[in-house]
Amino acid sequence: MNVMIAARGALRFGDLLGNIPAGVAQGIIWGIMALGLYITYRLLEVSDLSVDGTFTTGGAVTVMLILAGWNPFAAVFVAFVAGMAAGTCTGLLHTLLGIPAILSGILTQFALWSVNLAIMGFAANKALNVSKYTLMISSRNIQMAIITGLIIAAVLIGIMYWYFGTEHGSAMRATGCNPEMAKAQGINISVMKVIGLALSNGIVAFSGGLMAQFQGFADINMGKGAIVIGLAAVIIGEVAGDAIAGKKLNFAGRLSFVVVGGILYYLTVVIVLWLRLNSNMLKFFTAIIVAVFLAIPNLTNYSKNSFSRAGKNSLKYVNGKEN
Amino acid sequence: MSTMLELTGVNKTFNPGTINEKQALLDINLKMEDGDFVTVIGGNGAGKSTMLNAVAGVWPIDTGSIIIGGENVTALPDYKRAHLIGRVFQDPMMGTATTMQIEENLALAARRGKTRTLRWQVTDAERAEYRERLKILGLGLEDRLTQKVGLLSGGQRQALTLLMASLRKPKLLLLDEHTAALDPKTAKKxxxxxxxxxxxxxxTALMVTHNMRDAIQTGNRLIMMYEGRILYDISGEEKKNLTVEDLMHKFEEASGEEFSDDKSLLSK
Known part of the structure; x- marks a missing residue:
């Protein structure tokens, strides 16, 4: 069996078009997840790996509560709170116990594997009977799913724009930008980091709850690689934002492009699948996409600022002639 | 007149019990009255910045007490002392949040030591006040309120940090060699x-400097430190008549060492 190609047959453009809406809907949900990641990755300047666990936690909590007869809106709210609790754990491991942030996230993620299984009654996945419940968002109705997803993203962007413009939110941004300065202004940076990690993971768990509803089940592996997909959305969104709107984009605009980044990422996934590439190779391609986009700012900098170019320029001085 | 800063018997040893043990502060006693502007001079490792950091609460002291504006702050970490203290650092990058706007930085400083609420970070009335205050600096920053601080030069940032440190009147202003990283012309400004x-x-201000002339020409009182101790404390008329030569002589006399620019890294 060919490693790269999953199945043979002619590529039909119609198939690609048919799969785009579902890709957009999932992209929006990952974009919402990336909004949560943006708080830690961009504003607090912490790489938080707990999200792989909290995304699943959100999905598991949501599905179990809906199965128990809860309203889906109430269920994702509880998922949000559960994510905040997990984020608080990461924050306390980091600030109270002095464990490096990246390791704190890994520890939380590791522990959440067991917690998530326990939430699902020690089953690796739990399905929702989609026709039995009225869900917020479902792959049964892609058009509605896209509209609902966009409304949720817009409301979330509005809330984030407001919060990070308040005294409290600006103190959090100062903590990420310059902790020494923040302390000199009387800001308790430990508390700020814990709150930031809690909010971030709350949003990630919330998006996990949306994803579980969309696909109709929660799976212990659904959050695997969430950090990478979230980063892909943040970075693709920033590159796209700079290219389309320039550097003048305000905070709400930049957040909007994070969601756009999630959509763009998922469309590449749709194309990869349409090309009949083996979907088991998807993580490999995702890693390449993220690495390329992470490298773009550095590569453009190298091209402007390289030793080899300086060396070439130096030749005309060394050789004493203009050429 | 009230006492703004009172250090009594302050000692600090770094890395105690190790090969790197260093007695950084030795029985420091210092009292500053309201309105005192004290300059601190001394060589590398004399304990100048260490004393400032002790006052700011960067780490806890071993023994002694620190009282600022009548409040015993010895047990408080830096962020809990911030309501009493304005700080300007040596590194122009340290005093501001570079990815944030000028007005956002000022608004953060205007709320120094206060509870951060969910109110909007900067009001129109504040914005007008910031504009007026920035005008006094004469650097044209009043027209650049919404620009990111990262776009400012080192000198502009230090001026802005000074403004931030004094926006909410502090009981004590700490200046830690805040002109040392600037070019001579900007440093003067x-x-x-x-x-x-x-x-x-x-x-009431405490300013550390490497520059003897600045130390003499600035403030109403001068302190010289050496190996974690206060060697010399001079104020009033006596300070006004002080010359760089006097200072070098005092240094030799008190430390028992020959003055050498190399050793102390002081500049005239």
Missing amino acids: VLEITREIVEKDHL
Whole structure:
């Protein structure tokens, strides 16, 4: 069996078009997840790996509560709170116990594997009977799913724009930008980091709850690689934002492009699948996409600022002639 | 007149019990009255910045007490002392949040030591006040309120940090070699602004410097430190008549060492 190609047959453009809406809907949900990641990755300047666990936690909590007869809106709210609790754990491991942030996230993620299984009654996945419940968002109705997803993203962007413009939110941004300065202004940076990690993971768990509803089940592996997909959305969104709107984009605009980044990422996934590439190779391609986009700012900098170019320029001085 | 800063028997040893053990502060006693502008001079490792960091609460002291504006702050970490203290650092990158706007930085400083609420970070009335205050600096920053601080030069940042440190009148202003990283012309300008702000707002300030001439020409009192101790404390008329040569002589006399620019890294 060919490693790269999953199945043979002619590529039909119609198939690609048919799969785009579902890709957009999932992209929006990952974009919402990336909004949560943006708080830690961009504003607090912490790489938080707990999200792989909290995304699943959100999905598991949501599905179990809906199965128990809860309203889906109430269920994702509880998922949000559960994510905040997990984020608080990461924050306390980091600030109270002095464990490096990246390791704190890994520890939380590791522990959440067991917690998530326990939430699902020690089953690796739990399905929702989609026709039995009225869900917020479902792959049964892609058009509605896209509209609902966009409304949720817009409301979330509005809330984030407001919060990070308040005294409290600006103190959090100062903590990420310059902790020494923040302390000199009387800001308790430990508390700020814990709150930031809690909010971030709350949003990630919330998006996990949306994803579980969309696909109709929660799976212990659904959050695997969430950090990478979230980063892909943040970075693709920033590159796209700079290219389309320039550097003048305000905070709400930049957040909007994070969601756009999630959509763009998922469309590449749709194309990869349409090309009949083996979907088991998807993580490999995702890693390449993220690495390329992470490298773009550095590569453009190298091209402007390289030793080899300086060396070439130096030749005309060394050789004493203009050429 | 009330006492603004009182250090009593302050000791600090770094890395105790190790090969790197260093007695950084030795029985420091210092009292500053309201409106005092004290300059601190001394060589590398003399304990100048260490004393400032002890006052700011960067780490806890071993023994002694620190009282600022009548409040015993010995047990408090830096962020809990911030309501009493304005700080300007040596590194122009340290005092501001570079990815944030000028007005956002000022708004953060205007709420120094206060509870951060969910109110909007900067009001129109504040914005007008910031514009007026920035005008006094004469750097044209009043027209750049919404620009990111990362776009400012080192000198502009230090001037802005000074303004931030004094925006909410502190009981004590700590200046830690805040002109040392600037070119001579900019350093002079920033020092001028420092003098103006301290005088206008009637601040109590403690300024560390490497530059003997600046130390002599600035403030009403001068302290010389050596190996974690205060060697020499001079104020009033005596300080006004002080020369760089006097200072070098005092240094040799008190330390028992020959003065050497290399060793102390002081500049005239």
